[in-house]
Amino acid sequence: MGVLSARLEEFLDSQIVGVIATDAGDTPLQSVVYYVREGERLMVSSTTARRKVKDVERTGWASLCVMGFERPFPSATFSGPATILTTDIGRPTAAITQRFMGGDELPEIQTDEALAGVGRVIIAITVERVAAASWLD
Amino acid sequence: MGVLSARLEEFLDSQIVGVIATDAGDTPLQSVVYYVREGERLMVSSTTARRKVKDVERTGWASLCVMGFERPFPSATFSGPATILTTDIGRPTAAITQRFMGGDELPEIQTDEALAGVGRVIIAITVERVAAASWLD
Numbered sequence: 001m002g003v004l005s006a007r008l009e010e011f012l013d014s015q016i017v018g019v020i021a022t023d024a025g026d027t028p029l030q031s032v033v034y035y036v037r038e039g040e041r042l043m044v045s046s047t048t049a050r051r052k053v054k055d056v057e058r059t060g061w062a063s064l065c066v067m068g069f070e071r072p073f074p075s076a077t078f079s080g081p082a083t084i085l086t087t088d089i090g091r092p093t094a095a096i097t098q099r100f101m102g103g104d105e106l107p108e109i110q111t112d113e114a115l116a117g118v119g120r121v122i123i124a125i126t127v128e129r130v131a132a133a134s135w136l137d
Numbered sequence: 138m139g140v141l142s143a144r145l146e147e148f149l150d151s152q153i154v155g156v157i158a159t160d161a162g163d164t165p166l167q168s169v170v171y172y173v174r175e176g177e178r179l180m181v182s183s184t185t186a187r188r189k190v191k192d193v194e195r196t197g198w199a200s201l202c203v204m205g206f207e208r209p210f211p212s213a214t215f216s217g218p219a220t221i222l223t224t225d226i227g228r229p230t231a232a233i234t235q236r237f238m239g240g241d242e243l244p245e246i247q248t249d250e251a252l253a254g255v256g257r258v259i260i261a262i263t264v265e266r267v268a269a270a271s272w273l274d
């Protein structure tokens with residue numbers, strides 16, 4: 001069984017952006033990303049040129065800190081093994097696009113070849129640890 | 138001269154929480170914190186027991202990723218040398234308290250001795266680098 005309670009799953013599904021951190025060698029690297037949850041995995045769309053993608057390839061780890069946007073700002077940091085996916089990424093990529101576009105319908109699912117053509121990848125974080133949880137009881 | 142443009146200063150002053158990252162040795166550590174800007178420094182209230190405080194004491198570095206809460210989620214990551222302050226921390230601590238309490242008046246400024254009594258410190262990040270800036274032109 002995973003580490004995500006129903007409450008945490010609901011929280012993750014209610015938000016669409018988070019702050020990803022990777023280990024850039026000298027210091028951590030942070031940026032805001034869109035994500036979608038698939039079971040115990042958090043899927044982040046990125047491109048091969050990004051330093052965070054290279055960090056994940058090198059270290060196999062990432063964390064995502066997600067917060068609610070109203071006081072008292074419920075939040076938690078989800079972390080674990082991370083990998084760069086390049087196959088079967090059409091559906092999560094479309095799901096992430098839908099989340100930031102805000103529509104009711106899933107956008108057209110692109111092929112892995114089409115996504116590879118624009119350098120698009122998925123950073124998949126398997127959540128093994130939930131830390132710094134605040135206002136999420 | 139510092140690295141913060143007027144636009145970035147305005148952005149930082151318009152938000153009250155961010156995600157701090159420290160180097161915890163094995164992996165980065167992230168959590169949501171309240172902050173206030175003092176010139177080129179970002180002041181975060183914390184306590185001596187926190188792992189992020191120990192990380193800053195050991196590494197002398199931290200970053201804070203701040204995002205706006207409406208689409209398209211303007212954001213940037215501010216990083217640089219960080220230190221743990223225990224003197225003259227009454228005013229920034231009160232300013233941070235005011236920001237999360239939301240009132241018009243600055244709360245009573247506590248003495249350093251009173252704040253030390255409850256383990257309260259300030260993590261001061263001198264912003265030397267702004268990265269991953271998005272929708273902040």
